[in-house]
């Protein structure tokens with residue numbers, strides 16, 4: 001057996017010893033777990049995981065390598081990876097590099113040989129916790145002190161969102177896509193439907209957005225606490241009466257906050273590819289991909305113009321809302337999947353239908 005050469009130390013002093021892969025740097029972040037059986041490439045490159053150390057509960061990670069096609073961003077920014085077994089000899093026709101190679105290039109450390117089941121049970125029991133991946137010669141007590149002295153960053157969205165606007169041209173509806181740390185598969189779903197997209201930074205003003213004459217505005221996923229971007233929330237509040245809006249995950253949370261609802265941090269979040277969600281208007285259940293640590297407070301919807309449309313069948317939390325008077329709606333889960341099942345993909349078609357309705361109404365008004 002090989003000798004342990006790396007450790008994962010949690011903020012409560014728990015030490016997991018394991019084997020190094022990826023970069024040999026030290027990393028501190030929030031430790032979360034993902035239960036997907038596949039999709040580690042999309043997960044490690046999903047900007048919503050910015051700053052987090054991801055534990056994979058599936059026991060073998062890296063077995064189909066890393067390819068050119070499945071990145072959700074070309075600049076992955078997770079802090080680290082914790083796995084039971086890292087596969088160094090992948091087998092897949094699309095594989096270009098090993099997981100180990102890619103993490104080394106990205107300066108992201110990994111640790112293998114960990115009892116990820118025990119770690120996950122701990123997070124489930126006590127909640128999401130800070131952790132450090134470090135070499136074995138580091139004193140765990142010093143690392144615990146370091147964690148106590150280090151606050152998690154508050155500017156997470158600014159760290160990963162685009163700083164400048166850019167067009168992704170098409171011949172269909174004009175969509176302004178507000179980038180809060182966008183997964184590229186959201187853009188892919190819009191362009192697949194012919195949309196003429198302008199991507200704008202998360203802090204674009206209402207004027208900057210409306211100047212594009214949008215048929216609809218889309219708010220993406222993104223990392224961190226949704227209450228950390230009050231300006232964006234104020235902008236969304238101004239947009240809701242003017243134009244159809246569709247939000248995913250962070251976008252959903254911001255629509256709720258802009259409408260007067262509240263958000264809170266979940267004990268350990270939803271991260272995986274098999275979360276059952278019920279549409280309470282149709283009674284239809286979809287198996288969905290999810291990645292979030294915050295949720296919209298169900299009770300707080302009562303004082304708003306939003307109505308609940310979807311709930312999680314695992315824990316009963318809010319999974320979707322729509323506006324009672326305007327063409328605004330949002331989902332907490334990931335209809336773009338990547339990775340995950342495509343059950344919920346039609347949600348994008350609903351956004352297209354809303355834009356069509358909006359345009360037809362405007363035409364009627366012009367002819368009235």
Ligand SMILES: NC(=O)CC[C@H](N)C(=O)O
Nearest residue numbers: 221222224249250293294
């Ligand atoms: N994927 C997302 O957009 C996540 C939203 C938010 N950062 C959360 O953790 O709840």
